[in-house]
Amino acid sequence: xxxxxxxxxxxxxxxxxxxxxxxxxxxxxxxxxxxxxxxxxxxxxxxxxxxxxxxxxxxxxxxxxxxxxxxxxxxxxxxxxxxxxxxxxxxxxxxxxxxxxxxxxxxxxxxxxxxxxxxxxxxxxxxxxxxxxxxxxxxxxxxxxxxxxxxxxxxxxxxxxxxxxxxxxxxxxxxxxxxxxxxxxxxxxxxxxxxxxxxxxxxxxxx
Amino acid sequence: xxxxxxxxxxxxxxxxxxxxxxxxxxxxxxxxxxxxxxxxxxxxxxxxxxxxxxxxxxxxxxxxxxxxxxxxxxxxxxxxxxxxxxxxxxxxxxxxxxxxxxxxxxxxxxxxxxxxxxxxxxxxxxxxxxxxxxxxxxxxxxxxxxxxxxxxxxxxxxxxxxxxxxxxxxxxxxxxxxxxxxxxxxxxxxxxxxxxxxxxxxxxxxx
Amino acid sequence: xxxxxxxxxxxxxxxxxxxxxxxxxxxxxxxxxxxxxxxxxxxxxxxxxxxxxxxxxxxxxxxxxxxxxxxxxxxxxxxxxxxxxxxxxxxxxxxxxxxxxxxxxxxxxxxxxxxxxxxxxxxxxxxxxxxxxxxxxxxxxxxxxxxxxxxxxxxxxxxxxxxxxxxxxxxxxxxxxxxxxxxxxxxxxxxxxxxxxxxxxxxxxxx
Amino acid sequence: xxxxxxxxxxxxxxxxxxxxxxxxxxxxxxxxxxxxxxxxxxxxxxxxxxxxxxxxxxxxxxxxxxxxxxxxxxxxxxxxxxxxxxxxxxxxxxxxxxxxxxxxxxxxxxxxxxxxxxxxxxxxxxxxxxxxxxxxxxxxxxxxxxxxxxxxxxxxxxxxxxxxxxxxxxxxxxxxxxxxxxxxxxxxxxxxxxxxxxxxxxxxxxx
DNA sequence: TATGAATGAGATTTCATTCAT
DNA sequence: CATGAATGAAATCTCATTCAT
Numbered sequence: 070x071x072x073x074x075x076x077x078x079x080x081x082x083x084x085x086x087x088x089x090x091x092x093x094x095x096x097x098x099x100x101x102x103x104x105x106x107x108x109x110x111x112x113x114x115x116x117x118x119x120x121x122x123x124x125x126x127x128x129x130x131x132x133x134x135x136x137x138x139x140x141x142x143x144x145x146x147x148x149x150x151x152x153x154x155x156x157x158x159x160x161x162x163x164x165x166x167x168x169x170x171x172x173x174x175x176x177x178x179x180x181x182x183x184x185x186x187x188x189x190x191x192x193x194x195x196x197x198x199x200x201x202x203x204x205x206x207x208x209x210x211x212x213x214x215x216x217x218x219x220x221x222x223x224x225x226x227x228x229x230x231x232x233x234x235x236x237x238x239x240x241x242x243x244x245x246x247x248x249x250x251x252x253x254x255x256x257x258x259x260x261x262x263x264x265x266x267x268x269x270x271x272x273x274x275x276x
Numbered sequence: 277x278x279x280x281x282x283x284x285x286x287x288x289x290x291x292x293x294x295x296x297x298x299x300x301x302x303x304x305x306x307x308x309x310x311x312x313x314x315x316x317x318x319x320x321x322x323x324x325x326x327x328x329x330x331x332x333x334x335x336x337x338x339x340x341x342x343x344x345x346x347x348x349x350x351x352x353x354x355x356x357x358x359x360x361x362x363x364x365x366x367x368x369x370x371x372x373x374x375x376x377x378x379x380x381x382x383x384x385x386x387x388x389x390x391x392x393x394x395x396x397x398x399x400x401x402x403x404x405x406x407x408x409x410x411x412x413x414x415x416x417x418x419x420x421x422x423x424x425x426x427x428x429x430x431x432x433x434x435x436x437x438x439x440x441x442x443x444x445x446x447x448x449x450x451x452x453x454x455x456x457x458x459x460x461x462x463x464x465x466x467x468x469x470x471x472x473x474x475x476x477x478x479x480x481x482x483x
Numbered sequence: 484x485x486x487x488x489x490x491x492x493x494x495x496x497x498x499x500x501x502x503x504x505x506x507x508x509x510x511x512x513x514x515x516x517x518x519x520x521x522x523x524x525x526x527x528x529x530x531x532x533x534x535x536x537x538x539x540x541x542x543x544x545x546x547x548x549x550x551x552x553x554x555x556x557x558x559x560x561x562x563x564x565x566x567x568x569x570x571x572x573x574x575x576x577x578x579x580x581x582x583x584x585x586x587x588x589x590x591x592x593x594x595x596x597x598x599x600x601x602x603x604x605x606x607x608x609x610x611x612x613x614x615x616x617x618x619x620x621x622x623x624x625x626x627x628x629x630x631x632x633x634x635x636x637x638x639x640x641x642x643x644x645x646x647x648x649x650x651x652x653x654x655x656x657x658x659x660x661x662x663x664x665x666x667x668x669x670x671x672x673x674x675x676x677x678x679x680x681x682x683x684x685x686x687x688x689x690x
Numbered sequence: 691x692x693x694x695x696x697x698x699x700x701x702x703x704x705x706x707x708x709x710x711x712x713x714x715x716x717x718x719x720x721x722x723x724x725x726x727x728x729x730x731x732x733x734x735x736x737x738x739x740x741x742x743x744x745x746x747x748x749x750x751x752x753x754x755x756x757x758x759x760x761x762x763x764x765x766x767x768x769x770x771x772x773x774x775x776x777x778x779x780x781x782x783x784x785x786x787x788x789x790x791x792x793x794x795x796x797x798x799x800x801x802x803x804x805x806x807x808x809x810x811x812x813x814x815x816x817x818x819x820x821x822x823x824x825x826x827x828x829x830x831x832x833x834x835x836x837x838x839x840x841x842x843x844x845x846x847x848x849x850x851x852x853x854x855x856x857x858x859x860x861x862x863x864x865x866x867x868x869x870x871x872x873x874x875x876x877x878x879x880x881x882x883x884x885x886x887x888x889x890x891x892x893x894x895x896x897x
Numbered sequence: 898t899a900t901g902a903a904t905g906a907g908a909t910t911t912c913a914t915t916c917a918t
Numbered sequence: 919c920a921t922g923a924a925t926g927a928a929a930t931c932t933c934a935t936t937c938a939t
Contacts, residue, residue, distance in 0.1 A: 077919090098305030101912055112921040117914075181388065186452040221462075227453045228443050228462060235442035236435050245393040246434045255428075255435060255473060262469035266462060280939085284902075308929060319904045324931070491898090512719035515933055526900040531935075595802065600866040641867045642857050642876060649856035650849050659807040660848045669849060669887060676883035680876060694918080698923075722908060733925045738910070904936080911929075918921080 081119045083109045088126050089134070093174035097127050131182035132191065134175055136203070138168050139192075143206045155264050157210075159257050162233050166256070169234075170249050173241050180234050185227050218268070225267040229260055288326050290316045295333050296341070300381030304334050338389035339398065341382055343410070345375050346399075350413045362471050364417075366464050369440050373463070376441075377456050380448050387441050392434050425475070432474040436467055495533045497523045502540050503548070507588035511541050545596035546605065548589055550617070552582050553606075557620045569678050571627075573671050576647055580670070583648075584663050587655050594648050599641050632682070639681045643674055702740045704730045709747050710755070714795035718748050752803035753812065755796055757824070759789050760813075764827045775840075776885050778831075780878050783854055787877070790855075791870050794862050801855050806848050839889070846888045850881055 087109035091100050102123065106113050120126040142164040151157045169176055192203050211222060219225060236256055240249045294316035298307050309330065313320050327333040349371040358364045376383055399410050418429060426432060443463055447456045501523035505514050516537060520527050534540040556578040565571045583590055606617050625636060633639065650670055654663045708730035712721050723744065727734050741747040763785040772778045790797055813824045832843060840846060857877055861870045 080920095096305075098303075102914085103912070106922095113913090113923090114915080114921055115919085118919070122913075184446065184450075184452075186446060221454075223453050224459065224462065227446070228459075228466070231442040231445075232439055235438040238438075239391065239393060239434070243391075245391075246430050247428075252431065252435075255431065255470075258473050259435070259466065259470055262473075263462075263466055266465050266469075280902085287902085309931085310929075320906095320930095321904055321932080322902080325902070329930080494899095510719075512717075516935085517933070520901095527902090527934090528900055528936080529898085532898070536934075598860065598864075598866075600860060635868075637867050638873065638876065641860070642873075642880070645856040645859075646853055649852040652852075653805065653807060653848070657805075659805075660844050661842075666845065666849075669845065669884075672887050673849070673880065673884055676887075677876075677880055680879050680883075694923085701923085723910085724908075734909090734927095735911080735925060736923080739923070743909080900937105900939080902936105902938095904934105906933100908932075909930080912927100913925105915923105915925080916921105917923095 080111065080115065083111060084116060084119055084126065085130055085133070089130055089174075092127065092130065092177075097123060127182065131178040132188070134178045135183050135188060136192075138165060138175065138179070140203060141168060143203070147206075152213075155261055157213075158229065158260060158264060162229070162256070162260055163253070165233060166237055166249065166253065169237060170241050176234070176238055176241060180238050185230050186223075189223070189226070220267050220269075222267065225263060229263055232256075232259065232263070287318065287322070290318065291323060291326055291333065292337055292340070296337055296381075299334065299337065299384075304330060334389070338385040339395070341385045342390050342395060343399075345372060345382065345386070347410060348375060350410070354413075359420075362468055364420075365436065365467060365471060369436070369463070369467055370460070372440060373444055373456065373460065376444060377448050383441070383445055383448060387445050392437050393430075396430070396433070427474050427476075429474065432470060436470055439463075439466065439470070491533075494525065494529065497525060498530060498533055498540065499544055499547070503544055503588075506541065506544065506591075511537060541596065545592040546602070548592045549597050549602060550606075552579060552589065552593070554617060554620075555582060557617070561620075568633075568682075569675055571624075572643065572674060572678060576643070576670070576674055577667070579647060580651055580663065580667065583651060584655050590648070590652055590655060594652050599644050600637075603637070603640070634681050634683075636681065639677060643677055646670075646673065646677070701732065701736070704732065705737060705740055705747065706751055706754070710751055710795075713748065713751065713798075718744060748803065752799040753809070755799045756804050756809060757813075759786060759796065759800070761824060761827075762789060764824070768827075773834075776882055778834075779850065779881060779885060783850070783877070783881055784874075786854060787858055787870065787874065790858060791862050797855070797859055797862060801859050806851050807844075810844070810847070841888050841890075843888065846884060850884055853877075853880065853884070 084105060088100075088105045091104050091108055100123065102116050103113065105126070106116050120129070142161050145164050146157060146161050149160065151160055169179065189207075192207060211219065233256065236252060237249060239245050240247060240252045291312060295307070295312050298311050298315055307330065309320065309323050312333070313323050323333075327336070349368050352371050353364060353368050356367065358367055376386065396414075399414060418426065440463065443459060443466075444456060446452050447454060447459050498519060502514075502519045505518050505522055514537065516530055517527065519540070520530050534543070556575050559578050560571060560575050563574065565574055583593065603621075606621060625633065647670065650666060650673075651663060653659050654661060654666050705726060709721075709726045712725050712729055721744065723734065723737050726747070727737050737747075741750070763782050766785050767778060767782050770781065772781055790800065810828075813828060832840065854877065857873060857880075858870060860866050861868060861873050
């Protein structure tokens with residue numbers, strides 16, 4: 070990357086960080102471009118050199134933040150030796166829940182802004198992003214656990230991801246109806262059931 | 277209710293209906309008070325006789341619409357003779373999913389705006405609302421299926437409600453990753469697992 | 484006064500009291516008719532049965548409150564035996580300053596809203612108001628101290644009244660540049676000078 | 691000052707002049723931001739780049755206009771050779787009264803909007819404002835007339851300034867109870883008395 | 898008389914976007 | 919590339935006044 074490209078990238082990051090910072094505190098619709106550029110310490114016009122509008126930066130942010138979480142969890146999973154698909158997904162889910170607990174503001178991106186099917190499409194399109202090949206991870210995942218003969222793996226991923234976020238949202242945000250730690254056992258048990266469902270014979274599913 | 281009070285109630289409903297109508301088509305933040313009053317056919321100032329601001333009417337709407345769905349599903353459940361808790365919840369869930377499929381705009385109220393623990397608190401506070409006693413329903417529910425010795429029933433309700441909405445959102449809105457009908461079998465199976473989890477011995481849950 | 488007239492008078496007083504109460508706390512322009520009727524506990528339409536608008540009630544209030552102060556001071560003066568005009572005016576001024584200190588909100592009516600020459604005209608027009616003849620007081624005043632051969636008595640009254648209020652405003656409102664008690668000696672000395680000026684030969688005045 | 695800063699200053703002045711112009715004709719509360727920007731020939735949003743609201747511009751205006759009057763009178767005083775404190779203050783007062791007579795709209799800023807003690811504090815804080823050092827004038831004033839051993843000079847200034855404005859207001863605005871020229875001799879005599887009071891021994895003052 | 902819901906003109910304020918520097 | 923003053927359309931909100939009851 071050229072020096073000038075690098076400088077551009079830095080300013081873009083400056084705006085993204087500022088926006089993330091503000092979106093964590095107030096809703097996107099209550100945030101103005103002015104809020105963002107003031108926080109970022111750049112001129113108002115500069116914003117339009119990098120983004121079209123608020124929606125544009127918000128989407129970019131949602132995608133990047135979500136991507137970061139997934140990559141972080143995936144890398145962590147790579148480092149441990151787990152050969153069982155249920156344990157692998159539990160590990161993965163647990164890592165994500167812990168990340169969300171540590172940065173609850175991410176829940177709103179994770180919870181509200183992401184269309185998971187679209188997100189998976191984006192990952193598939195995306196080449197080796199900088200230093201991590203997410204698509205390879207995605208493809209390898211089911212190879213690694215190739216003994217698993219999963220039915221509708223995409224639906225499974227979709228259901229599990231949505232389930233994790235939707236069941237953790239309130240517990241993390243306001244401890245209701247219980248703490249995250251208290252709800253975790255339920256979540257893992259249910260994830261197990263979901264996986265078993267997709268491992269089992271399809272005739273069973275359709276009644 | 278006096279004639280004048282009745283008229284006031286009607287005007288309030290006029291505004292609520294107009295807001296619902298518009299919120300179904302565009303986001304709350306893209307809707308102006310002017311849009312609402314124009315649709316309702318009342319003067320701008322009139323809006324402020326009934327609501328403080330957009331957030332205020334949106335919350336009222338979210339609560340009422342959600343309440344309507346719940347009551348409708350509950351009434352339908354009352355009319356059938358089901359003595360098994362799993363079947364009852366399946367019936368209830370199915371009814372809700374069908375309502376949401378028929379009126380996808382409700383998903384946004386259901387999906388985004390409701391804090392279920394707060395909603396249940398509101399129901400508990402609420403007296404016999406007009407013609408239906410929702411609290412009584414809530415209390416009766418577990419009595420009726422009294423054989424069921426549920427662990428953490430509130431957590432179960434919370435998880436199931438969140439699960440239903442989060443897993444149906446995309447299928448209803450854009451048929452991804454599959455149609456509602458295709459995902460339903462998975463949903464019911466998973467609900468069964470969730471209930472079984474809460475019926476089983478707690479030592480089992482906590483690993 | 485008939486019973487019905489009395490009732491009307493009571494409702495008018497209700498509105499006046501409410502307006503006084505609110506005007507004491509916020510400026511007239513920041514007060515709405517709604518504020519007044521809410522405080523008074525009457526309907527909005529009722530306001531217009533008694534007053535034309537905000538200006539109307541504000542003026543009525545300024546006049547009445549100022550009139551009350553003057554009458555109170557005059558009655559108090561009547562009760563003491565003072566035969567010297569300087570002492571009489573000192574006594575009168577002191578009484579007014581004490582009234583204003585006890586009810587600083589009156590300063591704004593006294594200070595801002597009153598045109599003294601117009602006020603004196605109004606007193607002259609006014610008949611025996613209820614139980615006190617202010618005009619008689621005004622006429623008697625200079626008779627009582629008839630030895631005093633005052634030049635331009637109206638200018639003197641004007642200057643003294645304006646002087647009292649303008650020099651007391653800040654001391655009463657925020658103790659600046661000193662307390663009322665600290666500025667009083669100066670005020671009385673200056674009043675004495677003003678009176679002496681009007682007692683002295685006119686050739687002296689015009690240089 | 692940079693070219694761009696200069697342009698900003700000009701636009702600020704444009705708004706101030708427009709506001710002054712309108713406030714001279716109608717009350718502040720009857721003036722809208724729209725009136726001001728229309729008169730100034732700038733866009734509505736531009737107003738908010740320079741002022742927070744109407745109160746904000748009105749205060750700035752009150753301060754600046756009053757400051758201008760004081761500086762004008764002070765400069766005029768500098769040009770004449772007067773070594774007697776009484777004559778100096780008479781000259782100063784006369785100059786101010788003449789300015790107010792020539793621009794009666796200033797009376798409302800002078801009369802209503804200024805807290806003299808606060809104004810003097812502001813002058814003390816203010817550095818050499820552009821081309822005139824008001825604080826130096828203030829400090830020099832009593833040095834120049836150093837023979838004068840004044841008691842409570844700040845109270846004296848306060849009383850005199852308030853007295854001038856309050857006794858001139860009606861005469862200038864509507865010639866009541868007499869013309870400005872007719873009341874002037876009284877005013878100067880009274881000012882003399884006030885100064886003498888502060889020159890005399892304090893035991894005398896406190897009775 | 899008294900009421901208070903309804904009105905809608907108009908005031909305040911915000912803010913995405915442009916463009917000259 | 920970067921700036922930030924300027925714009926003005928549009929949003930929010932207020933409130934004096936009316937009028938049917």
